[in-house]
Amino acid sequence: MLELQGVYCNIGKHEVLHGVSLEMEQGELVCMLGANGAGKSTLFRTISGLLRPTQGSITFEGEVISRIRPDAIVRKGISLCPEGRKLFPRLSVKKNLMMGAYSRYREKEEVAAALREVYELFPILEERGEQEAGTLSGGEQQMLAIGRALMSQPRLLLLDEPSLGLAPLVVTRIMETIVDINRRGITIMLSEQNASMALSISTRGYVLENGSIVLEGSAEELAGNEEVKKAYIGA
Amino acid sequence: MSFFLNQVVIGIQLGSQYVMVALGLTLIFGILDISHFAHGHLYMLGAYLLYILTALAKVNYWLALPLCMIALALGGVIVERLVYRPLRDQPHINTFIAAIGLFLFLETLVRAVKPRAVSVSKPIDKTLSFAGFTIEVQRLIVIAGAVALVVLLHLFIKRTRMGTAIEAVAQDREGAALVGINVNRISMLTFAIATALAAAAAVLMAPLAFISPEMGSVLILKAFVIVVLGGLGSMQGAIVGGYLLGILEALAIAYVSSAYKDVFAFAVLILILAIRPTGLFKGRD
Ligand SMILES: Nc1ncnc2c1ncn2[C@@H]1O[C@H](COP(=O)(O)OP(=O)(O)O)[C@@H](O)[C@H]1O
Numbered sequence A: 001m002l003e004l005q006g007v008y009c010n011i012g013k014h015e016v017l018h019g020v021s022l023e024m025e026q027g028e029l030v031c032m033l034g035a036n037g038a039g040k041s042t043l044f045r046t047i048s049g050l051l052r053p054t055q056g057s058i059t060f061e062g063e064v065i066s067r068i069r070p071d072a073i074v075r076k077g078i079s080l081c082p083e084g085r086k087l088f089p090r091l092s093v094k095k096n097l098m099m100g101a102y103s104r105y106r107e108k109e110e111v112a113a114a115l116r117e118v119y120e121l122f123p124i125l126e127e128r129g130e131q132e133a134g135t136l137s138g139g140e141q142q143m144l145a146i147g148r149a150l151m152s153q154p155r156l157l158l159l160d161e162p163s164l165g166l167a168p169l170v171v172t173r174i175m176e177t178i179v180d181i182n183r184r185g186i187t188i189m190l191s192e193q194n195a196s197m198a199l200s201i202s203t204r205g206y207v208l209e210n211g212s213i214v215l216e217g218s219a220e221e222l223a224g225n226e227e228v229k230k231a232y233i234g235a
Numbered sequence B: 001m002s003f004f005l006n007q008v009v010i011g012i013q014l015g016s017q018y019v020m021v022a023l024g025l026t027l028i029f030g031i032l033d034i035s036h037f038a039h040g041h042l043y044m045l046g047a048y049l050l051y052i053l054t055a056l057a058k059v060n061y062w063l064a065l066p067l068c069m070i071a072l073a074l075g076g077v078i079v080e081r082l083v084y085r086p087l088r089d090q091p092h093i094n095t096f097i098a099a100i101g102l103f104l105f106l107e108t109l110v111r112a113v114k115p116r117a118v119s120v121s122k123p124i125d126k127t128l129s130f131a132g133f134t135i136e137v138q139r140l141i142v143i144a145g146a147v148a149l150v151v152l153l154h155l156f157i158k159r160t161r162m163g164t165a166i167e168a169v170a171q172d173r174e175g176a177a178l179v180g181i182n183v184n185r186i187s188m189l190t191f192a193i194a195t196a197l198a199a200a201a202a203v204l205m206a207p208l209a210f211i212s213p214e215m216g217s218v219l220i221l222k223a224f225v226i227v228v229l230g231g232l233g234s235m236q237g238a239i240v241g242g243y244l245l246g247i248l249e250a251l252a253i254a255y256v257s258s259a260y261k262d263v264f265a266f267a268v269l270i271l272i273l274a275i276r277p278t279g280l281f282k283g284r285d
């Protein structure tokens, strides 16, 4: 479904990704592990078109997407729930969600169905519908960010550190929902610093270090790997 | 008392042009983070276009109004595309220099073609007097026109998908791109709306004053102060600030001296800023 071949990417003059290659199948839940500064966000931003690769190609469902704008990539079926959430703080929760379906506004019924589904996943968002997004708690904002990313009805959802800065209980709740979303048929790539939690819900994973993929394998393999244990699980 | 109220009404009329110009400026600031210093000069172009259409080509004033708005909307799009977009990822100082350059270019160009001030006639040349009030009809037209346009703009931004997209881009540009909004297109739309508003202000105001190459300079200064006073990027702030400045000016003219109107008005604005440095309303974070 998604294939990256030797993707290089610069931020300014500084090369951050040094030839990343990876592949994802339809329906998978894959995690991208890596310490702070490893390049996870840069990788996700490159896939979603916010950054242009300097070399290499990104293919989604057989089509090369490495040269198109982020708004066009959303229409192709990839949605990024970014680090830092990037919500619209002074728009209501409902308007934030409706903006998530910006390019699908003609499909009224499908958008209404998507909204119902998001409310089903996160009932609190319906309750808070008229409230400004900026007034939500951190956990609620993360739910809104995920909900907004789902409103475009993506086939591939990229989640960049959704657990960042949240209380453990909220993190558990969000991880459960991610599994639920994946069961509904959406392919997911999840970036995390907390390896044990990410591996517990993923089928497969990659380890990113200094902008290169240094390890890949099934969740069990990675969870049993001594280096992973030392670096990311803190055993 | 009725003299005072009469001055307040005149102040609201003066404020109407400030509101229309400052709203455009604050919208553009919200979207692109730039101080579009040439905005007042596009207003000036709007006034000259009105002069060309009505005084030279004998087009009806009421037809000239939408024509000027459409022409200047296009002008705004061109400015965004040719001057500001190429500088999007450059340091702010570059955009600032570009804005000043455009400002000087437009003013010099117009002065070269038509050095002396011109004027246009009023579509309804009447003065109403009732209950102690004396007011020219054109002033009432300015007030009504501004209210109508501000209400339309408000409805557009709050009730339509494109309008909400303008707010979304202003609040989080990257978040907006990620939900599928074409940020460049929204920038162009914002420039079109802002410049059309400035053109409307110019057309409504022109019959009450002279049209000159410098008319944009003082106006943009005032609009800029209003935008800072109201809270950068805040529409409410631009509206309240614009009317406030207009009323202060009219009262200064009536009770102090017309020579000192700007001094008085700016002094009050500086005072307000000293007390509330972030402006009256919350704009951007
Ligand atoms: N805006 C930026 N300017 C310069 N360097 C950056 C910027 N953003 C990220 N980097 C650098 O790119 C590298 C990867 O960052 P990032 O993709 O954010 O990593 P992660 O998401 O894994 O924490 C880091 O070394 C960081 O210093």
Ligand SMILES: [Mg+2]
Pocket (backbone or CB within 6 Å): A037, A040, A041, A042, A083, A160, A161
């Ligand atoms: Mg990151």
